[in-house]
Amino acid sequence: MKTSLTFLLLATAPHALAEINFTRDVQPILNKNCVACHGGVKEAGGVSFIFRDQVLGKGESGKTVVVPGKPEESEMIARVITDDPDDLMPQPDHGPRLSDADVETLRKWIAEGAEWGEHWSFTAPKIIQLPR
Numbered sequence: 831m832k833t834s835l836t837f838l839l840l841a842t843a844p845h846a847l848a849e850i851n852f853t854r855d856v857q858p859i860l861n862k863n864c865v866a867c868h869g870g871v872k873e874a875g876g877v878s879f880i881f882r883d884q885v886l887g888k889g890e891s892g893k894t895v896v897v898p899g900k901p902e903e904s905e906m907i908a909r910v911i912t913d914d915p916d917d918l919m920p921q922p923d924h925g926p927r928l929s930d931a932d933v934e935t936l937r938k939w940i941a942e943g944a945e946w947g948e949h950w951s952f953t954a955p956k957i958i959q960l961p962r
């Protein structure tokens with residue numbers, strides 16, 4: 831009885847923690863609002879949202895774009911919630927600011943570790959051969 835309860839908790843916990851899927855939830859926000867200036871051809875401010883290692887690096891300001899697990903230290907979040915029109919992203923003349931829901935998605939994605947691509951909890955479990 832005790833063992834099966836432990837198993838149940840272990841089996842359900844990862845799904846409860848990882849709610850955000852990069853490809854499904856985050857990439858559409860970036861593609862729609864950011865990639866025109868940050869990715870592909872243009873890398874405004876030294877920032878591109880195409881490759882994970884660039885997103886985890888620093889922009890021209892020297893601030894880190896995304897600090898996995900720490901939305902409050904991530905310049906990406908600072909730039910979408912600021913009230914300073916000089917800093918706001920997307921730039922006000924380019925498009926409207928992100929909805930609260932979009933900001934929350936980005937924030938959660940970073941808080942959950944800023945996984946790129948399929949999160950491990952969304953991929954089918956593999957059978958691993960244990961050493962004898």
Ligand code: HEC
Pocket residue numbers: 860863864865866867868874875876877888889890891892893894895905906909910916917919920921924928
């Ligand atoms: C119309 C073009 C444009 C769009 C769209 C845009 N940006 Fe930017 N972004 C810039 C420019 C230009 C800079 C460099 C000047 C500055 O730092 O404000 C910049 C700078 C930044 C920086 C700081 C880089 C540094 O120096 O540390 C971050 C972070 C950033 N953008 C994030 C975003 C995010 C997130 C989005 C989408 C929600 C976005 N941007 C959309 C043009 C854009």
